Amino acid sequence: MTSPIPGKRTRAGAHPEESGAPAPFLPPGSLHRFPNARHAGPRHRRHGPPRLDDVTRSNEEVEALLREYADLLLITGGDAFKARAYEKAARAIAGYPRDVSRLDAKGLREIPGVGKSIADKVVEYLRTGSVPAVEEARAAIPAGVRQLTAIPALGPKKAMMLYEELHIASIDELSDAIHDHKLRDLKGFGPKTEENILHGIALMQAAGDRFPLNVAMSVADDVVAELCRVAGCEACEYAGSLRRMKETVGDIDILVAADESAPFMEAFAHLPYTAEVIARGEKKTSIRTTKGLQVDLRVLPLDSWGAGLQYFTGSKAHNIRVRAIAMRHGLKLSEYGLFDAKSGRKIASRSEEDVYARLGMDWIPPTLREDRGEIEAALNGRLPRLVAESDLRGDLHTHTNLTDGLEPLEEMIEAAGRRGYAYYAVTDHAPKLYMQQMTDEKILAQRARIRDLDRARGRGGMRLLHGVELNIDVEGDVDWPDDFLEDFDLCVASVHTQFGQSREEMTRRLLRACENPNVNIIGHPTTRLIGKRPGIDADLDAVFAACARTGTALEINAHPDRLDLSDENILRAREHGARFAVDSDAHSTLDVAALRYGVGTAQRGWLTPDDVINTWPLTRLRRFLRKDGHG
Structure with missing residues (x-):
């Protein structure tokens, strides 16, 4: 583990290497909204660019x-x-x-x-x-x-x-x-x-009744935005498993800091997407939305904000460990604060940082709070500086309407440019996925167009990379021979068909792809679709070791239906020394914003910017893509 790296926010659109300072760690869901506080800024703002969920x-x-x-x-x-x-x-x-x-x-x-x-x-x-x-x-x-x-x-x-x-x-x-x-x-x-x-x-x-992360995030963002408009709101945030960026969410916890709870309970009960008020009280109200999600609202005094946010963020296992540490210090921790167990005197409560500090710990990012070693790391000053969305310099897996994307090349490039990327890769499907109707002529014409657009942008603009998403067939072969593949800037290779092979066959299939000198990234490595399709049966540890050995990155596919690799598999792959690429797999201009979910999953896997190849400067990335020195 590395120690947290202090840093200041870079100017808009700048990458850390340009400003000379690393981007700060801003975990998804960690931005407190203090509309009435000093230096507060707007009452509600979203993290980063327009989100994937801005679809009516x-x-x-x-x-x-x-x-x-x-x-x-x-x-x-x-x-x-x-x-x-x-x-x-x-x-x-x-x-x-x-x-x-x-x-x-x-x-x-x-x-x-x-x-x-x-x-x-x-x-x-x-x-x-x-x-x-x-x-x-x-x-x-x-x-x-x-x-x-x-x-x-x-x-x-x-x-x-x-x-x-x-x-x-x-x-x-x-x-x-x-x-x-x-x-x-x-x-x-x-x-x-x-x-x-x-x-x-x-x-x-x-x-069961769990909802995809993006569905819950869309609802939570809307609820927070509405409640921030209510007079008297001192702070508003979502907590629970959503703040920890778990891949599915059972319900949503919303916290408000205010002197009076009644105006918020009233506004909450009458939100336009409230289908049912399940329970209504002075301190807590629960609704069910038109999408079927239960949302619980709690109103706390501002002085208890930090303790409440820590308590309701969880996880349960994390909180049990933290409370045990408090007890060893003769303290008692609740949602209202950290208290001296004998005198009842409040010691800390206003911010999470104060609560953790009084227990001898660094502040723990919400995405790590699963009792998987984060408490020991916080006690010893060894928490990693987790990768943040602001660290990403580019997207290495995207599609256009040349295959199964919805929008033309120029519009996808324009959407990437608005995100301030240093580089952007187009990776349409290769011909073995026959329904995409790719041909050699089509892909070469696309390359020529990308090269022209890249030259027109000049040295100071976002660099355009021409890639391809190859299909890994049952033998581990890919769509084109080596001499044809050598001219791509990068190749993503993915399993798209015949998921039912035996464990031995599937392992050999993936290992052969990793060993291909032209394959740079294994796309959505387990092929899972959350709640719809299980991951393939393969010796993943052997695959992770092969990726580390051959300099092949493992994708963290940010599409909310995939989030593949999962956080558990990221932790395993990291132990083998593998590198990762957090990609959107965007098929439309709206999809590019899905990266927030991939970053959240990467954080849950304890990844730092150095672990993620698309946080690197283009020169270092190109060295990695050559597979001759692993970057």
Whole structure:
């Protein structure tokens, strides 16, 4: 571990090497809002650039409708091409930066992938709240069958087959049928399929009522913004697992510091997205939002702010250890402060830093508070200076509409430029993912265009890198031969298909990719989709060791559905000496802001800026990409 590195904030758009000082550590969710305090600035501001979640609720509703209709088409045996068209339109609308409810049919047709029929349905839905074609498809399929399609490893056609052949219309009925071996006589249902379905059911049940990190963050940011506008707000912040940047969130804890609680409880209960007031009191009110998330609001006196924030941030295991240390010092720690156990005199409470300092510890970043060694490190002054979003100099995994991205090259570059990057890589898919329809001619034409744009930007501008996302096939080979790959600035290689190989086969597959001299980054290394698809079965320690040995970085894919590698795997890979790349895997200009979630995951894995290759100056990054000295 290294000691925390003091530093000052660099000027807007500057990278630390340009200002001569490292960027400060600003953990996600750690920015206290003190609207009435000295030097407070605005009442509410977001961390960094516009967030991924700045998509209107109309866009989200339309996306959900189109995705549902695509599933319904597949369940009923409809045209697969038509279903894919609706899926593509759903993605395009989800990534569209404007509110689609403000567009007419003509405006909607300007969105890539939205044709006349889809545009007409969207207009009808926004005008009336329903679409007859969707309602008819819903009526034709039992609700239980639609529920089955949510199980990882069970597609729409198999779900409908189970209903038609065995009258299975619920997850419980499916689980019972598998245990009774009733599926094995059906075409396409063998022992391995049964095993995969049971694993998928367990994955769904484990997720329970938990929500993706970005969904919870969107709600929390909105709630904090609203409550900061209430007169008398001294401070407002979200706490709990969200502040610790866990990959899924069960509920949201919001804290307010104020003299009077009533105005905040009233405002909270009447937020526009409040669907239900679960409980309402003087110190705590709980609501359920229209998205189904429970949000708890607590109002504390300003003097107890630090102790309350520490207490409600958790984790439970972390807090138990901290309270035990307090007891050994003859102290008592609660959400109201740190007190002398005998006299009851308050010793510290106003800031988290004071509470930790009085216990002999450095302030512990929220993302580390999981009782995984952070308390010992804080007691000994050995906490790392964690990587922050402001440390990132570029993004090394992004897509354009040349393959499955939503927006053209120039718009993606412009979005990256607004983030003040020093470099930016475009890595569209290679031809082995046949649905992307990549060719040698297309990729070379893109390279020529990127080189022209890079020259036009000049030496002082953001440098453009031409890369590619390769597919790692079942043997560990990638799309193009070495002589073709040598001319890319970097190559990301990822597993996209055939996830069911044996542990030995999958390990060999990944090791061969790591050893390829032209592969620089293993993209979304375990391929998991949180709550939807488990990670591949491979000897990850062998893969991590190979990455360290060959100078191949492991990606921390920042997409909220992936967050791959996970924090636990980052900790394991770091022990092997591996390096990492925190990438957005952006498929639209909105997606570039997902990096906040990747950084939070990197922090939970105890990573410093030196561990993350896209915090490095371009000259050092290029040395690493040559794989001849590992940077």
